[in-house]
Amino acid sequence: MFRLYSLLIPLLLVTSSGIMPPQGIIPEDNTVAMVRANYLWQFSNYINWPTETKKGKFIVGILGSEPVFEAMAEKYGTKPIGNQTMDVLNLSELPNNQYLHILFIDKSKKAELAKATKEFKDKNTLIVTNWEGAMGAGSDINFKNLDGVIRYEIDKKGMEDKKIIPGTKILQWAI
Amino acid sequence: MGNMIKTIFTLAITLLCLCTMAQETPITNNAVQLCQNHLLEEAKSKIAEALMSEQEQNLAYTWYVAGFIYKECYKEFDSGKRDSQYRTQAADYLVHALEIDKKREHTANIKIALKFLASTYYNDALMCTREFDETSETEPEKYFNLFRKLMRSAEPGCNLDLQDKDYHQQMAQRYFDLWQKNVDKNELSEKALKHYQTVLMLDSSDCMVHYNIGVLHYNRAVFLYRSIGLETEMFDLVDIQTRASDLIKNKALPAMRKADSLCREHAEVLRGLLFMNKALEREKDVEYFKEEIERLIEEGKMRNLVPKKK
Numbered sequence: 001m002f003r004l005y006s007l008l009i010p011l012l013l014v015t016s017s018g019i020m021p022p023q024g025i026i027p028e029d030n031t032v033a034m035v036r037a038n039y040l041w042q043f044s045n046y047i048n049w050p051t052e053t054k055k056g057k058f059i060v061g062i063l064g065s066e067p068v069f070e071a072m073a074e075k076y077g078t079k080p081i082g083n084q085t086m087d088v089l090n091l092s093e094l095p096n097n098q099y100l101h102i103l104f105i106d107k108s109k110k111a112e113l114a115k116a117t118k119e120f121k122d123k124n125t126l127i128v129t130n131w132e133g134a135m136g137a138g139s140d141i142n143f144k145n146l147d148g149v150i151r152y153e154i155d156k157k158g159m160e161d162k163k164i165i166p167g168t169k170i171l172q173w174a175i
Numbered sequence: 176m177g178n179m180i181k182t183i184f185t186l187a188i189t190l191l192c193l194c195t196m197a198q199e200t201p202i203t204n205n206a207v208q209l210c211q212n213h214l215l216e217e218a219k220s221k222i223a224e225a226l227m228s229e230q231e232q233n234l235a236y237t238w239y240v241a242g243f244i245y246k247e248c249y250k251e252f253d254s255g256k257r258d259s260q261y262r263t264q265a266a267d268y269l270v271h272a273l274e275i276d277k278k279r280e281h282t283a284n285i286k287i288a289l290k291f292l293a294s295t296y297y298n299d300a301l302m303c304t305r306e307f308d309e310t311s312e313t314e315p316e317k318y319f320n321l322f323r324k325l326m327r328s329a330e331p332g333c334n335l336d337l338q339d340k341d342y343h344q345q346m347a348q349r350y351f352d353l354w355q356k357n358v359d360k361n362e363l364s365e366k367a368l369k370h371y372q373t374v375l376m377l378d379s380s381d382c383m384v385h386y387n388i389g390v391l392h393y394n395r396a397v398f399l400y401r402s403i404g405l406e407t408e409m410f411d412l413v414d415i416q417t418r419a420s421d422l423i424k425n426k427a428l429p430a431m432r433k434a435d436s437l438c439r440e441h442a443e444v445l446r447g448l449l450f451m452n453k454a455l456e457r458e459k460d461v462e463y464f465k466e467e468i469e470r471l472i473e474e475g476k477m478r479n480l481v482p483k484k485k
Contacts, residue, residue, distance in 0.1 A: 024390030026447045031400040031454045038403045148420025148455040173409045
C-alpha cells in the first residue's frame with residue numbers, strides 16, 4: 001500500500017481573529033445644534049416682522065455657539081426668507097449698531113441676556129435662548145429639552161410688544 | 176528478546192497487509208505514483224479508471240486517493256478559485272471514502288484532507304464577507320455552509336462556535352459598511368444587526384459587538400437628524416427628534432453601557448457614551464465622560480477599541 005503522507009499539507013484553519021475588520025465609528029455630528037438651527041429657520045419663516053425690517057438681508061446672529069452657527073450657516077445661510085436673503089453672523093459679543101432679526105444667545109453667554117434685552121428693546125429683534133429661567137429675563141423664545149426632544153416656550157406678548165408676530169405653526173408647537 | 180520477536184512479527188504482518196493491498200489496488204497505486212511524480216492530469220485519468228474498476232471501486236482507499244488527487248489539482252490549478260470543480264469533486268470523493276471506510280483504515284487521512292478543504296471554504300467565506308454587495312450577499316453563506324458541512328463530516332459534533340462568531344461578525348460589519356454607503360437602505364442595517372445579535376447568542380460577553388450595536392443604533396439616530404433641512408415641517412422636526420432620541424435612549428445607550436461594563440476604560444466606548452449623552456443634552460453625564468476620558472489620557476490608561484486607520 002502506498003502512503004501519501006509526504007503529500008499531505010498540514011491543516012491550517014485560518015480564522016479572521018488576527019485581522020480585525022474596521023469597526024463602526026461614532027459620528028461626531030452636533031445633533032442638538034442641528035435641531036436648534038432648524039428651529040431658527042422655522043422661526044425665520046413663520047414669524048412676521050414689521051414691514052420696515054423686510055428689506056436688505058435677513059440677519060440672524062448667533063452668540064456663543066459655534067456649532068449652532070456652523071449648522072445654521074451650512075444648511076440655511078444665504079437661503080431666501082420671503083424676498084430677503086438670510087445672513088448668519090457668528091458673534092463673540094453683542095454687536096454695536098447692527099440690526100438683527102434674530103439673536104440666539106447660548107447659555108455659555110447667559111450674562112449677555114440682560115444687556116441684549118436693553119440693547120434690542122425697541123428694535124424688533126427676536127431673542128432666542130436655551131436655558132432654564134431665561135423666559136422671564138427678556139427671552140422671547142426659550143429652548144427646552146424634554147427628555148431628548150427639543151421644544152420651546154414662547155413669550156407671545158413680549159414678541160407682540162416688539163411687533164414680531166408669531167405664526168400659527170410657531171404657536172401650535174410651543175409648550 | 177521477546178520484544179524483538181514481537182517487532183519482527185508485527186513488521187511481517189504489516190508487510191503482508193501492504194502487499195495484499197498493493198495487489199488489490201493496482202490501478203489506484205498507479206494513480207498514487209503519478210500523483211507523487213506530480214503528473215496530476217495522468218493521475219486523474221488513472222484514478223477515474225480505478226473508480227470504474229470492479230475490483231477497486233468499492234474500496235475506501237480508491238475514493239480517498241481520488242479525493243486526494245482532486246485536492247492536489249485544486250491546489251495546483253484552481254487555488255483561489257472559489258467555484259473550483261476540483262475542490263467540489265475532491266470533497267465529494269472524500270466524503271464518500273469516509274462513509275465506506277468501515278474498517279477505519281484510512282479515516283485519519285481522509286479527515287485531514289477534508290479539514291484542509293473545509294479550511295479553504297472557510298477562508299473563501301471570510302474573503303466573501305469583505306467584498307460582497309447586494310447582488311452577491313448569499314456567497315459568503317454558501318461557502319460557510321460548505322465549510323460547516325465538511326467539518327461536520329470530518330468531526331461530527333465538533334465545536335464551530337469560534338468560526339460561527341467570526342463569520343457573523345464579518346457579515347455584520349460588511350452590511351454595516353454597505354449601509355454607511357447607502358444610508359437610505361435601512362434593511363442593510365437590519366441585516367447587520369441580525370448578524371451582531373447572532374454573535375451575541377454565541378458570546379454575550381463580546382464588548383466589541385455590544386459597542387457596534389450601540390454605534391449602529393446611534394448612527395440610525397444621527398441619519399435621522401441629518402435628514403432635517405429646508406423642507407422639514409415643524410411636525411416632522413418633532414417627530415424626527417422623538418424617533419431619534421428613542422433610538423439613543425432605548426437602544427444605543429444600553430448597548431454602549433453594556434460594552435462599557437465589559438471593557439472598562441476603552442476610548443471608543445467612552446467616546447460613544449459621551450456623544451450619546453451629548454445628543455440627549457444630559458450635561459452631567461457629558462461632563463462625567465469628558466473628565467473620565469481626560470483622566471485616562473493623563474494616566475496613560477486609554478486603550479483604543481477601534482484600531483486607528485493608517
